[in-house]
Amino acid sequence: MRLTFDFLSNGGELGALMRAREWGTTPLGPPEHWPTLLKSTIRLILTSRHPMFLWWGGELVQFYNDAYRLTMGPERHPGALGQRGRDCWEEIWPIIGPQIETVMAGGGSTWHEDQLVPVTRHGKREDVWWTYGYSPIEDHDGVHGVLVVCNDVTAQHNAKAALERMNLALTEQIAQREHAQRLEGIQTGQRLRAEQALREQREAETTRLRSLFEQAHGFMCILRGPQHVFEFANSAYLRLVGERALIGKSVREALPDIVGQGFFELLDAVYASGKPYKAGDLRIELRVTPDSAPVHAYIDFVYQPIMENGSVSGIFVQGFDVTDRTMARQALQRSELRLKEGMKVARMVVWDWDLASNEVVFSDNAPELFGANWTDMRHVWDYLDPDDLRRMELGRRDALQSHGSYGEVVRLRRPDNGQTVWLQVYGTVVADQAGDAHCIRGVSIDVSARKRAEESLREAGRHKDEFLAMLSHELRNPLAPIRSAAHLLAMAPENASRVKTSSVIIERQVNHMTSLINDLLDVSRVNTGLVVLDRQLIDLHQVVLESVEQTQPLISERGHVLSLDVPAEGEVAVWGDRKRLVQVLTNLLHNAAKYTQPGGRISLEISHHADTVELHVRDNGIGLDAMLMPHIFDLFTQEKRSSDRSQGGLGLGLALVRSLVSLHGGHVTAASPGAGEGATFSVYLQQHAAPPGAGGAGRGTGQHAGAGLRLMLVDDNKDAANAMAMVLESAGHVVMVEHDPLRALESAGSFGPDACLLDIGLPGMDGNELARRLRASTHARAATLIAVTGYGNKYDKASAVQAGFDHYFVKPANTAELIGVLARIKPHAGASCSSPLGERIEG
Known part of the structure; x- marks a missing residue:
């Protein structure tokens, strides 16, 4: 198979040489096995136009680019590629060797300016001055190589030296001239010839300097006077600022695009102080043409004052365009930062484990994930689950034999807080040059959130299965007595006692099934947002009375003692739905009765303070x-109960309580000292500021202070009535019973009812028409009209509302709710019953 190496693509002559070289014979081995860090660094070198050189690994194997090749003679190129560093640079190793070793040992970057490092090239020994930097190529394992970014500054060094010699010569010549002028007997002609010779010598020196400056690799210019007028600029300087006319112009006139970047101010300071200024990696923005967008570059430069007669006459500027070097370093820094951020977000730690010494090196984020940063792998094992560790060791053993990889999910106990972290561990065996397993390189990823989600799904599935089994059991149980009762009715329909017993059984079981179905429907409606609260100003005293009335049969049946500590009527009010709040309190009382042994104690306490x-x-x-x-208010959650399931129910009550209380803007809590120690369920609601009776109540909605009502009951079914x-x-209450609607109209005038309970299916005149006529009469106009009928669809209810009914009950009516409605009706003045016990008036 033919391999192509993208990181070695292009790169000019050196890229071609690297692709053609047989690297398998070198300490590095084939390029496809090279570390990613080495590949990315070589790619950086090959794509740069700046001279760059790399020493890699313990043998300091060498790489360089085309720009660096220009600084080497035929004695070294191309043999230096892939050669060991000491073998290649033996003649200057005493100079550069200690510098390289310092960087490889973790001593950080070094920078060397204008340093003499003589080399042999083109067959002769040359004194060469260099400006270069050594940078470590490193990752979490340490330093793997040294990157060299360099410039041959011999021309600049010689130019600077020549400038210094010229300044010194000029100073000496001026001194000599002044001395000569003081000498007696000097003729004027001799002085003119000396000055002419001086000018010629100076012009020759200047011409030679400019020639040297023009050949220099770095940029150079000479600025004269306090306005910094360009006297000279070499080709490198023109390439930097764009090919523009400079000579004879001040820097502010010639380079207006760098206003505000601080360079003009630095020139002014150097001219005023006579002190040089040096800077590195300084950002500059320039326009290549007047109409082009600004581009930015990075430069190293020196502002060197030119001294004449003891004062500054100009500034010599020299430097290098180091944009490639700076951009490469910034790219490397950004890459490392992205890697660190990615590892943090992914909650991933990378590590290397030396198999011979058991030394392990983790990435910097290990303490955040593990709660510690170990250096010995054996110490890590102490915090792994033993079963998980054994399972992972089996996988690692197979990977060591095959020089492959392994992966396992393990549990780690954090040493800092004792919490358990689930880790997905992947490891890959790395072999040395001899083919023996040398180390294992791997990653560990925190998958605790995923494991918790999986556990939650399993728990939810278990609850669902338990609920379905419970629902099947609860709905099937009532069918057996209903079927038996139906058989009894069919076998002896004339047996009144058996009929009565069977009817009671059927009614009780139907009520039980109805309660189960209502719970399911309520939970569904609340969870799908279909429940809309009918908010009113509610007296909690009335809520307690209705709730206790509904749960009293179960409490009495189990022989519990119920104690109440509640506010008096009218003392505490909330803004809410009366029916739903009664449902909340009833569910809590019912729950307490179910899970308290016969003869136990139940208490209901209501308190209020501030607005709660x-x-x-x-x-x-x-x-x-x-x-x-933690799951007591979740759907389908129940405490363990006996196999006979004597408590009954579907585990929906507390979930419904929480949902209804939340709809009211409150919250509910549960507390228990432990098994067998009882439980407390608490509801917290916002108290309404106004007393319950403060609102303007309409007809039939006032609070009843306890007096009985005068009720007219109209139903053609005498038994039901x-x-x-x-x-x-x-x-x-005092009740008048009528079976005929016309008789009811006549009786209303003399009886003056507070409320009328009417059947809709009356003979001769239906209940809706009777309601309209009562509304039109003088004596029953203000009465509360209540429909108690067998018609239950929405159209029948809408017709009843249009006829003037205030309340609508479907037979068989829930007597507790009906009595609760009557309790809120205020009797007419002077018409309330004086007897605490009700009586019946036959019409």
């Missing part, structure tokens, strides 16, 4: 397990 109302339902029942506590009348009388 607290409702606490306490029991001394079976309590709550600590493992269940009489049964309902007995219920209403037991609640303390």
Whole structure:
């Protein structure tokens, strides 16, 4: 298979030489096995136009680019490519060797300016001056190589030296001239010839200097006077600033695009102080043409004052365009930063494990992920789950035999806080030159969030399966007694006692199934946002009465003692839905009764302070397990119960409580000392500032202070009417029973009812028409009209509302809700019952 190496593509002559070389015979081995860091550095060198050189590894294997080749003689190029550093530069190793070793040992970057490093090239020994920097090529494992960015500054050095010699010569000549002028007997002609010779010598020196400047690799210019007028600029300077006319112009006139970048001010300071200024990696923005967009470059430069007669006459500027070097370094820094940020976001740690010494080196983010930063792999094993460690060791053993890779998910206990972290570990065996396993290089990724999500899904699935089994059981249980009761009715329909018993069984089981289905529907409606609260100003005293009334049968059946510590009527009000708040409190009381052993104690306490109302339902029942506590208000969650499932229910009640309380802007909590120690469920609501009776209540919505009402009950079914009348009388009301709608109209005038309970399906005149006529009469116009009917679809209810009904109940009516509605009706003045017990008036 033919391999192509993208990182060696292009790169001029040196790129071609690198691609053609047989690297398998070198300490580095084939290029496809080279480290990523080495590949990226070589790619950087080959794509740069600046002279760059690289020593890599312990043998300091050499790489360089075309720009660097120009500084080498035929004695070294191309043999230096891939050669060991000491073998290639033996003659200057005493100079550069210690500098390289310092960088490789972690001593950081070095910088050397205008340093003499003589080399042999083109068959002779040359004194060469260099400006160069040694930079470490490193990662979390340490320093792997040394990158050299350099410039041959011999021409600049010689030019600077010549300038200094010229200044010195000029100074000496001026001194000699002044001395000559003081000498007696000097003739004027002799002085003129001396001055002419001096001028000629100076012009010759200047011409020679300019020739040297023009040949220099770096940029140079000479500025004269306090306005810094260009006297000379070499080709490199013109390439830097764009081919523009400079000579005879001041820097501010010639280079207006660098205004505000600080260079003019630096020139002024050097001219005023006579002190040189040196800077490196300084950013400059220039326009190549007047109409082009600005481009930026990076330069190293020196402003050297030119001294004449003891004062500054100009400034010599010299430097290098180091844009390639700076951009390469910045790119490397950005790459390292992106790598670190990516590892942090991915919660990933990279590591290298030396198999011989067990030394392990982790990336810098290890303490954040692991809670520690170990240096010995054996210490890591102490914090891994033993079963996971054994499983991973089996995979690692196979990878060592095949020189392959392995992967495993393990649990690690953080030494700093004891928390468990799930880690996805991948390791790859790295062999040495002899083919033996030398180290394992790997990554560890924190997958705790994924494991928690998987566990949550498994838990949710388990709850769902338990709920479906529970639902099947709860819905199937009532069918058996219903079927048995149906058989009894079919076998002996004339047996009144058996019929009564069967009816009671059927009604009880149907009520149980209805309750289960209603719970399911309520949860569904709340979770899908279909429940809209009918908010009113609610007296919590009334909520307590209705809730206690609904749960009293179960509490009495189990022999519990219920104690109440609640505010008096009218003392505490909240803004909410009365029916839903009754449902909340009823569910909590029902829950306490179910999970408290017969004969136990249940208490309901309501307190209020500032703007908060607290409702606490306490029991001394079976309590709550600590493992269940965080999920007690989740759907389908129930405490463990016996196999006979005597408590019943679907585990929806508490989830419904939390949802309804949240709709009211409150919250609910649960607490328990432990199993067998009872439990406390608390509801927190916002208290309404106004007292319950402060609102303008309309007809039929006032608070009832306890007096009985005068009720007219109209139903053509005598049994149903009489049964309902007995219920209403037991609640303390006076009831008039009528079976004919026309008789009811006549009786209303003399009876003056506070409320009328009307069946819709009446003979001769339906309940809707009777309601309209009662509304039109003088004596029943203000009465509350309540429909109690067998018609239950929405169209029947809409017709009843249009006829003037205030409330609508479908048979069989929930007597607790009906009595609750009657409790909120205010009797007419002078018409309330004086007897605490109700009575019946037959029409």
